[in-house]
Amino acid sequence: MQLPPALCARLAAGPGVAEPLPVERDPAAGAAPFRFVARPVRFPREHEFFEDGDVQRHLYLQDVLMQVADAPEKPRVPAFACQVAGCCQVFDALDDYEHHYHTLHGNVCSFCKRAFPSGHLLDAHILEWHDSLFQILSERQDMYQCLVEGCTEKFKTSRDRKDHLVRIHLYPVDFRFDKPKKNRSPASAEVPGDSGERSEGEAMEICSEPVAASPAPAGERRTYSHRIPSTICFGQGAARGFKSNKKKTKQC
Amino acid sequence: MWSRRRGHLRPTVCGVEELRRRRREQEAALRKARREQQLVSKRLLREDAPEEAGEGCVAAILGEAEVQQFLRQAQRGTEEKEREGALVSLRRGLQHPETQQTFIQLEGSMRTLVGLLTSNQALLQLEAARCLHELSHSEQSTIAEACLPATSYLLTYLSGHSSDFIELCLYTLGNLIVESEAVRRQLLPQGIVPALAACIQSPHVAVLEALGYALSQLLQAKEAPEKIIPSILASTLPQHMLQMLQPGPKLNPGVAVEFAWCLHYIICSQVSNPLLIGHGALSTLGLLLLDLAGAVQRTEDAGLELLACPVLRCLSNLLTEAAVETVGGQMQLRDERVVAALFILLQFFFQKQPSLLPEGLWLLNNLTANSPSFCTSLLSLDLIEPLLQLLPVSNVVSVMVLTVLCNVAEKGPAYCQRLWPGPLLPTLLHTLAFSDTEVVGQSLELLHLLFLYQPEAVQVFLQQSGLQALERHQEEAQLQDRVYALRQTALQG
Numbered sequence: 001m002q003l004p005p006a007l008c009a010r011l012a013a014g015p016g017v018a019e020p021l022p023v024e025r026d027p028a029a030g031a032a033p034f035r036f037v038a039r040p041v042r043f044p045r046e047h048e049f050f051e052d053g054d055v056q057r058h059l060y061l062q063d064v065l066m067q068v069a070d071a072p073e074k075p076r077v078p079a080f081a082c083q084v085a086g087c088c089q090v091f092d093a094l095d096d097y098e099h100h101y102h103t104l105h106g107n108v109c110s111f112c113k114r115a116f117p118s119g120h121l122l123d124a125h126i127l128e129w130h131d132s133l134f135q136i137l138s139e140r141q142d143m144y145q146c147l148v149e150g151c152t153e154k155f156k157t158s159r160d161r162k163d164h165l166v167r168i169h170l171y172p173v174d175f176r177f178d179k180p181k182k183n184r185s186p187a188s189a190e191v192p193g194d195s196g197e198r199s200e201g202e203a204m205e206i207c208s209e210p211v212a213a214s215p216a217p218a219g220e221r222r223t224y225s226h227r228i229p230s231t232i233c234f235g236q237g238a239a240r241g242f243k244s245n246k247k248k249t250k251q252c
Numbered sequence: 253m254w255s256r257r258r259g260h261l262r263p264t265v266c267g268v269e270e271l272r273r274r275r276r277e278q279e280a281a282l283r284k285a286r287r288e289q290q291l292v293s294k295r296l297l298r299e300d301a302p303e304e305a306g307e308g309c310v311a312a313i314l315g316e317a318e319v320q321q322f323l324r325q326a327q328r329g330t331e332e333k334e335r336e337g338a339l340v341s342l343r344r345g346l347q348h349p350e351t352q353q354t355f356i357q358l359e360g361s362m363r364t365l366v367g368l369l370t371s372n373q374a375l376l377q378l379e380a381a382r383c384l385h386e387l388s389h390s391e392q393s394t395i396a397e398a399c400l401p402a403t404s405y406l407l408t409y410l411s412g413h414s415s416d417f418i419e420l421c422l423y424t425l426g427n428l429i430v431e432s433e434a435v436r437r438q439l440l441p442q443g444i445v446p447a448l449a450a451c452i453q454s455p456h457v458a459v460l461e462a463l464g465y466a467l468s469q470l471l472q473a474k475e476a477p478e479k480i481i482p483s484i485l486a487s488t489l490p491q492h493m494l495q496m497l498q499p500g501p502k503l504n505p506g507v508a509v510e511f512a513w514c515l516h517y518i519i520c521s522q523v524s525n526p527l528l529i530g531h532g533a534l535s536t537l538g539l540l541l542l543d544l545a546g547a548v549q550r551t552e553d554a555g556l557e558l559l560a561c562p563v564l565r566c567l568s569n570l571l572t573e574a575a576v577e578t579v580g581g582q583m584q585l586r587d588e589r590v591v592a593a594l595f596i597l598l599q600f601f602f603q604k605q606p607s608l609l610p611e612g613l614w615l616l617n618n619l620t621a622n623s624p625s626f627c628t629s630l631l632s633l634d635l636i637e638p639l640l641q642l643l644p645v646s647n648v649v650s651v652m653v654l655t656v657l658c659n660v661a662e663k664g665p666a667y668c669q670r671l672w673p674g675p676l677l678p679t680l681l682h683t684l685a686f687s688d689t690e691v692v693g694q695s696l697e698l699l700h701l702l703f704l705y706q707p708e709a710v711q712v713f714l715q716q717s718g719l720q721a722l723e724r725h726q727e728e729a730q731l732q733d734r735v736y737a738l739r740q741t742a743l744q745g
Contacts, residue, residue, distance in 0.1 A: 001602040001641045004634040007592050011545055015587040018632060020624035024664035026704055033733035036697040038659045040618035042572040043565075045477075045520045046289055049614075052607035053561040055282045057513060060558055061293040061465075062278065095416055100374035102414035115372060118411035149411065150446025170441050171404045176370045 120149055121177050128158070129181050147171075147178060289474075294389055294427045314345035316354050323364050326376065339368065339379035346386035355387070356398035366402050374414075381420050388427035396431035403428070403439055407447045415456040422451075422459065426466035429473070436473055436480075444470070445483045452492045457504050460496065464510025471517035481523045490518075490528060494536045497563075499543035505559060508540075512562035519569045526573060534585045537567050545593035548600045557605045560597055564611045571618040588629045591619065595635055598642070606645055613642075613652035620659040627660045631670045636660075640679050647688040654683070654694035661701035668705035676702070677709055677716070684721040689730050696734040703741050710742055718742065 030037065043049045082089045082097065084105045091097040107122040108115045111130045116122040124145060127134050137143055142154040144161040148169050155161040158180045165171040165178065285292065314322070322345075325338035345351040355361050368380035384406075387399055406421045425444070428435045451463055467489070470480055484490070493511045497503075515533070519525055544560050547553065571585070594616055601608040619626045630636060639657070643650050657676070660667050680702075683695045702709050722739055725731045 001599045001638055003595060003599055003638055007595060007633060007635075008549060010633060011542065011549075011589055011592045011596065013589075015589060017586045018588050018625050018629040020628045021631070021666040021670075022664070023624050024666065025662065026664070029662055029701060029704055033737055034697055034700045036658050036662065036694075036701070038621040038662050040568075040572045040621045041614065042522075042569050043520065043614075044522070045517070048287075049610065050520075050565070051283065051286050053565070053611055054286055055279060056558065056561065056605070056607070058282050058293040059275070059279060060509075096375060096378075099378055099414040099417055102412060102417075103374040103377060104372055106413050117408050120411055121408070148443035148446070149450055150443055168441060169404075169443060170438050172401055175404060177408060 117177065121147065147175075292391075292430050294430060311344035311347050313348045314342070314351045314354065316358060319345070319351065319355050319358055319361065323358075323361060326368055326380075327364055332373065332375070335373070336375050336379055339376060339383060343379060343383045343386055346383055349390060349392070352387055352390050352392075352395050356395055362398055362401055366405065369402060370405055378417060378420070381417065381424065385420055385424045385427070388424045388431075390431070393432040393434070396428045397434050399424075399428055400435060400438055403435065404442050407439070407442055407444060410447045410451045415454065415459050418451065418454070419456075419458045419462045422462035422466045426462070426469040429466065430469040433473070433475070436470070436475070439470075440480065440483070445480075445487050445489070449487045449489050449492075452489060457507060460504070460507045461510055464496075464507060464514060468510055468513045468517065471514055471521075476517065477521040477523055481518055481521055484518065485524050485527055490531055494528075494531055494533060497536055497540050499539050503543070505555070509559045509562075512559055512566065516562040516565045516569075519566050522569075525570060529570060529573060533566070534570055537563055537570070538585050538587065538590055541567065541597075542587075542589055542593045545596040548596055557601065557608055560600075561608055561611060564597075564608075564615045568611075568615045568618045571615075585619075586623075586625060588625075588633075591616075591626055591629045591635070592633060594619070595633075595638060599638070602642065602645070609642065609645055609649050610652060613649065613656065616656050617652060617659065620656055624663055627663055627667060630656075630660060631667065636671065637675055640675055643679065643683065647686070647691050650683060650686070650688070650691045651694050654691070654698055658694065658698050658701060661698060661705065665705040668702055672702065672706050672709050673712075677712060681713075681716055681718060681721055684718075684724070689728060692725055692728075693731055693734070696731065696738060699738055700734070700741075703738070714742055 076092050077094060079090050079092045080097075081087075082091070082100065082105075084101075087105070089100055091100065103117075104115050106115070107117065107119050109122060109125055109130070111126070114125065116125060124147060128144065134143060138156070142156050144155040144158050146153040146155070146161060146164060146169075148165070148171075151169070153164060153168075155164060158178075162173075162175075162178060162180070165175065166173055171178075282293075319342065322338040322342040326335045326342070329335040329338060342355075346355060365380055365383060368376050369384065371377055371380075384399060384402055387395055390396065403425070406425050409421050410418055412418060425439070429439065448463060448467060451459065454460060454463075467484075470476070471484070473480060493515055496507050496511045497515070515528075515537075519528065519533075540563055541560075544556060544563065548556055567585075594612060598609065598612045598616075601612055620630065630639075636657070639653055642653050657671070661671060680695050680699055683691055686692055686695075699713075703713075719739065719742060722735050722742075726735045726739075728735075
């Protein structure tokens, strides 16, 4: 297919509209038996006209079309430690570190050191757990905001909100980022075991003691929020440890 | 886009013939699926770390006991590396459908996996997500449905900050979405649309490509026009999608391909196209078309047609909207360069992907049908002859070429004067010899217009044995009347 040489130049030049030649139709043009009518055509979703293009699209999705480049090896760097105070994790790949950082140090509550998957959930947490004004206001109006982004519903209690999440948004009943706050003084450690989760190995979004260490001494835990460094716990052993602490030491 | 592609686990020694054969098989399977309206394709992200590849290409199928053991190790191991390693082993096993079945039938397995997914151990979280991703690739909807407990978390993590993790979640969601209506029915109330609308503001190209993929799968659902597209259109997603399609230094081909397809699924469902026109879709896509034509001239880059195809479709379908005229929409697409760009693309298709010629010609039809200006451009830019060169490609292409020519000719004598003398008449005599009824029918229509507005052509037609060419078809039911009428005109003229 040969294109006129001036065409590329036309494309490169500025925009323009062709001055149309005069239109002059003869009624005999559309007279029977001739039936041509100039009209734009539309094709709906499943029309067979789209078959070829759709097949190409799916071949691409299945990675057949392009020469699949070999997965680049994760660039390894000399081992380095996480810079956040008290965090003992060591990495040799930047991707791993990025993920670690965002997961554990990204959206962290400055009051109780809990980490959250998103700023949205962190904001809700701070409001509901650490803002005394919230507590006061919530006695008079619906303050518990639905956790689903885009949903503007508010509720009187955390329980009502959970019902809404489960019924309307089909969230799991044990959604891990909606722990009800227990009615103790804000300074007390809210420990993983408290929320009624009995299954082990399902570490919560709460930080506790370092890896492989035995459960931290109970004494330290009592004045949790100030003296405990923001060490991150990866062990499920913590849950059990705290549970037993709770039973022994009735605080406040 | 192209260099970031993560590969399949695939034997590295593979002859060219073998690859071609596999591709033909794959293509045949896809065609069959499309005809049955069951076209489902998934994208699998698999990192082939050198150590893994070294252990042989195929991981072993895991039995129930092994799955249980790995899960337990991951959950309760004391050493980080041990826990991570257990999940890696599980993930490799999950590449097999049999292991996937075993996994979902094991009580508590998904619960454990979700627990690991939501743990604070970042690398465990990643590996758990990778296991889910393997499961999402299954072709059995029961397996996709077994992943339902994880979806609220996958959505929650979309508003996080770890781009690799978000990318993985998005591809997993996209795969699950396409496999099961039950999954889609859960994801919508769980807020997938606002989650995507928030996530689309990410600066990471890989995340955007993954998001486009997930969204395109959502939009392909059969219930999309009623249940999904309205909420998408009501969100900020359309504006962001169009932004991703604006030509310029920030345009990323991989991202653009995904969102162009998203736009196509929305537009061809015809839910509310005037809204998109209002957002400037026509001018954005028009500029993108120009950009594509420029790219085609600069490089031999295979893959540009992947973007060109949905762009052509969107433009063509949008041009049928009445809003195009009233909302000043036609103003958005009157630039003559669009015609020049389209022909450059047609030439590219002719050489690289002839199956896309009909789609390009479809746009040409919609551009020229009601536009004297574009018809004039065709003439003044000398594009009639290149158009005629496409006739031999196929019957479908022939009919469309002839239709475009009719669009020009029907505008009257001023246009037909520019069509004759020239190659048009000899070409028509040639197409009259075709056996395809539709091709011949369209040729007859064009002849009629030519005779009407350019009577001098009749003589030449007769001299070149036009009558005999006509008479060949006088028995054909669909053509008889027109053949007869033309014969009369010719003999009288």
